Every structure is written in C-alpha cells, then in structure tokens.
Amino acid sequence: MKPLPSAEALHRFGGNALTEVLLAWLQFPATELASGSEPATLPEPALLITVTWHGDTLSGALQLVVPDAFANHAAQVLLDSDSAAPTDALRRDLCGELANMVAGRIAADLRSAGHSSTLGTPTVQPVSLPFADEAHPLGTTFTAWRCQGFPIGLHVRCQPSPA
C-alpha cells in the first residue's frame, strides 16, 4: 500500500492548488502567511466550504474559509456584476466552485502519488470564527493566506480509507 502523503506534501498540494486556481480563474495572486498567524484574524461573516474525496486507499477533505466580503468581491470581478450586489446564493455558488477546482487539483496530485479518489460535491455554510485547526492524528495541514487584502484559511486532511 502506498504511504499516506506527509503533512509537507499536503501543504504543497494545497498551496499550489489554491494559488493556481485563484490566479487562473480570478487573476488574484495569493500569499501564504506565517503559520498560526491568521485564523484568529479572520473576520465574520465568513463561509466554510468543504469538498471531500474518497478512494480505495485514502479519503479526506478540503476546507476553505473565506470572508463574505471576499466572496462578494470575487463575484463582482468574475461576473462583472456592477449593477446589483451578487446574491447570497451566487456568492455561495462561486465559493463552492472555487473549492471544487482547488480540490480537483489536489486530487490530481494525490492520484500522482498513487491514491485515486472521487470528489464529492461542495457544501457551503456560514462559519463561526475564529476557525482553528483541529487536532488530527494523520496527515493534516492548515495554512493561512491573504488574497486581495482578504484572509483565507485552507485546511487539507487525509486519512486511510476504511478497509
């Protein structure tokens, strides 16, 4: 059986996926912040987007935390919605799609590492902050980012699939 990806590998997969998707889709560069500096500073209201993946050898999830203001800004930039504020449904949909693309890239990296999996559909929900990393016994990484002046949290975790 292939070994689980290390926390360093998950960190790299997650960071590459997030920065590539933000830049390619929204033309937003993103910068990673120093470890542990950001979760407490994430403003409310915010959205928590979760995408799971399941495979024969490995399962896991990506969680993205973005302020509502970031979602609003992204929707206005992407959809040129200058006439009316993007609806809550549209903001959530955009964030779900963003997380789906990020998860897709991570899944491709995991497949390259020998772990094929299938993505679930994104779930988007309001989140109470601060959003802190939870203790996970196996591969987990939490990173904080700044993009267009907004803080973003990225949590990637993997564990062996049940036999």
Add this chain to the structure above:
Amino acid sequence: MTPLILSVDDSATVRSLLSRLFRPFECELCEASNGEEGLAVAAQRRPDLILLDYNMPVLDGIAMLRRLREDPVLKRTPVIMLTAESGPASMATVARLGVRDYVTKPFRDEQLLAKVGRIIPLVPRTTERTSDSPPTP
C-alpha cells in the same frame, strides 16, 4: 440554422460565465443543473453540442454520458467535458465514452472557444441582440 449548445453544470456561476462567453456568437445556449435535467433538456431540444460538468449532484457527468450514449437519438451528440480534475484515469473513462474533448476548470475562454469552434461554427453576431428583440430565425 443557429447551433444550440447545452450547458450542464451544477454551478450557476459557471453557467453564467458560459452564457456570457457565447453571447457574442450566433448560437443559442440552454442550461441544466445536473445530469438528470441535462438528459431531459437534451431529449427535448436536441443540442448540437453539450458542455458537460464532471462532478454534479443527482446524476454526475459520467452517468449522464453513459445514458446519453445508450439513447438512439442522442448518442452521437458531441460532448466536451468540463472538469475540475484532469487525472489520466478520469480522462481515459470519458474518452472511452466518446467525449470529443475536455477542458480543465478554470478554463481559459479562448481555449474553450477554440475547442467548441472545432465542433460547431462560431460566427460572431453582426448585430447586438437586445432582450426585447426576437432571436434571429
């Protein structure tokens, strides 16, 4: 005759981006938000091309594609897959099901237009259509 494109994607954002992308061209776009809806719209409208998302609730892109290929009327409809994941295994699956091409999300507009243009003619509109004028016959 104006080509008809069916966009099947659970994301309203993506459907909106596709609608905006094809607006300058002499083509019509219809939409569905999952594979089940997509099959119903395809049966009713007989599109010239389907832009199909891979990962959707209710009925995903692969399941819709399988059912499409079993349909005697719709089985030859060209399909371009839009996917967040570009792994070789998933691409091999869709290739076996006769997908003409695929693009990885987030797609570049010119890349998708080029792929669509190889399947249906994409002619720029000569006059701007307004919401209260009827579609060109």
